[in-house]
Amino acid sequence: MTKKTLAYLLMTMLLLALTGCGSQTAEKNATIVLKANDVHSADFPTAQSTKYFGQLLEERSGGRIKLQLYTDGQLGDGKVIYDAVNDGVLDIDREGFDHFAADIPLLQAFTMPYIFRDNAHVWKVLEGSIGEQVKSSLKDKDKVVLAFYDAGMRSFYGMKPMTTPADLSGLRIRMLGGDVFKNMLSILQAQSVSVAYNDIYPSLQFAKLDAAENNIPSYLSAKHYELAKYYTLDEHVAIPEVLFISRQAWDKLSPDDQKLLMDCGAEAQAYERKLWNDYSQKGIEELKTQGVQFIQPDKAAFTAAMQPLYEKYPQLLPMIKEIQAVK
Numbered sequence: 001m002t003k004k005t006l007a008y009l010l011m012t013m014l015l016l017a018l019t020g021c022g023s024q025t026a027e028k029n030a031t032i033v034l035k036a037n038d039v040h041s042a043d044f045p046t047a048q049s050t051k052y053f054g055q056l057l058e059e060r061s062g063g064r065i066k067l068q069l070y071t072d073g074q075l076g077d078g079k080v081i082y083d084a085v086n087d088g089v090l091d092i093d094r095e096g097f098d099h100f101a102a103d104i105p106l107l108q109a110f111t112m113p114y115i116f117r118d119n120a121h122v123w124k125v126l127e128g129s130i131g132e133q134v135k136s137s138l139k140d141k142d143k144v145v146l147a148f149y150d151a152g153m154r155s156f157y158g159m160k161p162m163t164t165p166a167d168l169s170g171l172r173i174r175m176l177g178g179d180v181f182k183n184m185l186s187i188l189q190a191q192s193v194s195v196a197y198n199d200i201y202p203s204l205q206f207a208k209l210d211a212a213e214n215n216i217p218s219y220l221s222a223k224h225y226e227l228a229k230y231y232t233l234d235e236h237v238a239i240p241e242v243l244f245i246s247r248q249a250w251d252k253l254s255p256d257d258q259k260l261l262m263d264c265g266a267e268a269q270a271y272e273r274k275l276w277n278d279y280s281q282k283g284i285e286e287l288k289t290q291g292v293q294f295i296q297p298d299k300a301a302f303t304a305a306m307q308p309l310y311e312k313y314p315q316l317l318p319m320i321k322e323i324q325a326v327k
Helices: 003-019 045-060 079-086 105-109 119-126 129-140 179-187 197-205 216-221 247-251 255-289 299-305 307-311 314-325
Strands: 032-037 065-070 092-096 143-149 154-158 172-174 211-214 230-237 241-246 293-295
Touching: 032 045, 045 065, 045 092, 045 143, 045 241, 045 255, 079 092, 105 129, 105 314, 119 129, 129 143, 129 241, 129 314, 143 247, 143 255, 179 307, 216 255, 230 299, 241 247, 241 255, 255 293, 299 307, 307 314
Parallel strands: 032 065, 032 092, 172 211, 230 293
Antiparallel strands: 092 241, 143 241, 154 211, 154 230
């Protein structure tokens, strides 16, 4: 038995033990218990917003629909969660678009660097026709979108200022996994270093890394600012997140309950967006008190440097251009 199989079995046993016989059912007026996951801590904006979603559901259903939310990686992550959703063990999950990029080319386009001008541009895209395409593509994969969540703009941070692409040359940098990001760093003449998220701090501490990248809340919560004092606001990628329910769980709900979930999801989306913005702004102020220097780079130079990267993915070019054209 592999470790992943064992983790999956343990998670299934945990969920069954905790929910008992109150699992989801289609019987009229029966209590419906929806099991939801978020690997982030309970106080993180996405987890807080999914909790809020559950509160709305319970309140507006008169207590008939309840959400059991598991945070802090209690249920595991990665393939364990992916299999749990597909097998109907877990009803609702929150994941980044990159989680589905391998299966849905449209979502891979969202992982390309420097295609968004700013966070407002991200939301213009999500709330327009492209967002509807995303929902349709996920539904084809048996995932029904309840809400889009803000995950901020990811930027580089390190031991020295990074103002132009040339400043990254020769640096050992930890990025998200995948060919897109390896190719990106190759173009910038930097070295991609594979490091687990929890190992970034000691890798910076013991000079195995020169830099890393993430959004401001994560940079703050992981305390990477203690070692990497320069945060370059290049905003190279914005990968939105999605709160979704499995098709299995969705199909068991009545049309009225489906509408209720959608209505509550829309409110949770607006709630998370404001929460994320407030969280980020407070984070910037806190980081400034910790001596962090925020660098305004030559973003146009970084964007121009990525043209060869876009050409490596000709199948994504139409969607990249469509995203960039949204005003």
